[in-house]
Amino acid sequence: MKVRLSAAALLLPLFLAVACAPEEAPPSDTAAQPTEAAAVGAESTAPAVPVAPVAGPLGVVDIAPGDPIKIAYMLVVAGDNQTLGQDAKRGIELAIADAPELLGHTVELTGEDSGCNAEGGQAAATKLAADKTIVAVIGSSCSSESVPGAPIISDAGLTMLSPSATAPILTNPDSRAAGFFRTAHNDKVQGKVGADFVFTGLGLKKVATINDGSPYSAGLVEAFEESYKALGGEVVAHEAVSDKDTDMRAVLTTIAQSGPEFLYYPVFSAGGGYITTQKGEIAGLETVPGMGADGMFSPDFIEAAGDAVDGMYLSSPDFSVFGSAYKDKFLPAHMAAYNESPISAFHAHAYDATNIIYAAIQKVAVQDPDGTLHIDRQLFRDAIAATSGFQGLTGNLTCDANGDCADPVLAVYKINLSDVEAGKGLTEMEKVWPTE
Template sequence: MNRRNLVFALALAALCVNAPSYGADPEIVKIGFAGPLTGPVARVGKDLQYGAQLALDEENAKNPTIGGKPVKFVLDVQDDQADPRMAIQAAQKLVDDGVVGVIGHYNSGCSIPASAVYHTADVAMITPGSTNPALTQQGFANVFRTMGNDGVGGVIAGRFAVEQLKAKRIGIIDDRTAFGQGLADAFAKGAKEANGNVVDREFTNDKAVDFRAILTTLKEKNVDMIFFGGLDEQGAMLVKQMRSLGMQTQLFGAGALKSNAFLQIAGTSGEGTRDLEPGPALDKLPSAQDFAKRYKARFNQDVELYAPFAYDAALAMIKAVHEANSLDRAKIVAALPKVTVTGVTGKIEFDPHGDLIKPPYTLFEVQQGQWKSLRTVGGNGV
């Protein structure tokens, strides 16, 4: 090879080395998801999983890059079975898998212990469903959520029951979980602030199916409203048994009754049930209606409950990764407090504790077999 050809070959080789590798396989970026994928609330867990997955799918369609290199976001899915012990195991598995952040968990009783695992590993977590105030009061900089907490929502519900729904004699039932008990405590506080009359408080557990003894006690005390701190399937069984005992008492919940499962189980017994849900009136938001169409096209099923909140959590996590411009976990945690995104449920931005700023809450009622939004309180106007 002559000198001229040698110089040309070396120049060409240097050009190839420094040229962008457009055809290179993207680097896999794992975002964890943890929730109940088996057991009584598995349908809610799958709904949350699908919401997060849709956000990742749509981001990947944009051919994202981090630090100038192509990446592909992949959801690492773990089942916590709605069991705190399994939640810790699922959290450790995600940490060991090298995820850069986690969407989850659903149950507050799972999110609280799991958050300690993520905190130790400097992994950001955004829960789309855990509303117990204690979760974000631990002083962990890595913990966030995309819906209002029960310390606000439960109090609003209690005041609303007295001031707007005109309840005179209130009975409270909770399922003794971190979610149900915390919610009932907040409701009782709000009712008291509004000078309401809570005449009795009863307890069950999250596996119970027979509430007739509790209901008989409340019936004898002539309650005109029962507030239930628990999940939708139990709430549906509760209202059916109320009607079978001849009780025309209002059933009121906050944050977990509004679902397709409640409607299917409760049937005509559920008519008139009210639930104050975290979030805006999704049934009236064009963004939510468009999301529901995309969701059904992708997964061939309707949104069950909290998929929009998981979608928004994933949007916020992805935005944090881009803002950090790094896959370093600590940098992503540091980026999240500054993230602002407009998602399906509205504007997502966090206060210093990791809670939503100005979270909205919407009152729903079962009318002719469907959940209908009646009124939204709070929120940031989005």
């Protein structure tokens, strides 16, 4: 019995291989051979064998006439951070709705949920990397997803543009994946804006920080503390929690002993909600104001924090400096399509990322007379890297050598309960920093 079972187990992959081989061979991969280049211009009677003029080291995507250009998202679209990814996904969808066709092909959005954690990022990246028809990836939402995900995407020859993964480590030249770019700001900028606001804007000299151990949260706290100390402020407590913690009262009690005047906790919606509601119950912290960052810039956080959200500060991209196209075209289109104003901070960055991808495709795609499109992955990546002076919703975007393409202008918003109860959207909250 045992022998027969193992024999079957050995044979099974063989059968599978035989069964799959003829189907897998023709379409994209093997067709991108340079030897076929001579056939350019020849009447292609067998449409399954498109022809690439050049094949760079990363390979070529061939798109037959009638096939769509596939762009993939890798965003958190489910779970307790879903608004972060949904918001960006809407930005992509609106960009595609603006230009549903590119070089005679429709543009199709596919994608994977990446869960806002390392495991989800790895799984989503592995799945996307396996799909050879994808031209570019827009993602990830959270930095924790890109830490394992970006090398996988990058090694597969794909190029990714993140609308919201902001951790400094992702574009650090020592650790950056070659195919990683972002239209979101680098948190070095966000940390500095937060520190300026607390030290100069509020005039508070003693802060306590809490991070949740994620690359985003830990990186942002580090950037904040660096700037804050440089200004002359004192970090009286530097604490951390785990991202699944619900009871923050013990850590808040510890923090209260250092007598901070301000609490900086750039975590995510759930954890931010727990800290915000529980800090009012701890002796010594009842009236200490708190501040989060773009990871909590979501209706989920406002829901989670309840009434305790009143007076909370959140740093986020500054919507007031977005171009007129944002107010006059994007927001009305958003309202028409989804019947609400944007639900988080990175819709415009995702919109811009999509358009940068469009522009790069237009720049490098080679088209056969029959409409077949060839996109060399290396040239495409180079075109993204060469993005310069791109006029997007979020400003004037130029990619630097490390993949930071943003035109970062950050602001601090104050959440007033009266605004929340009046049904105002997040982008309409009171901007308190920088003051004009």
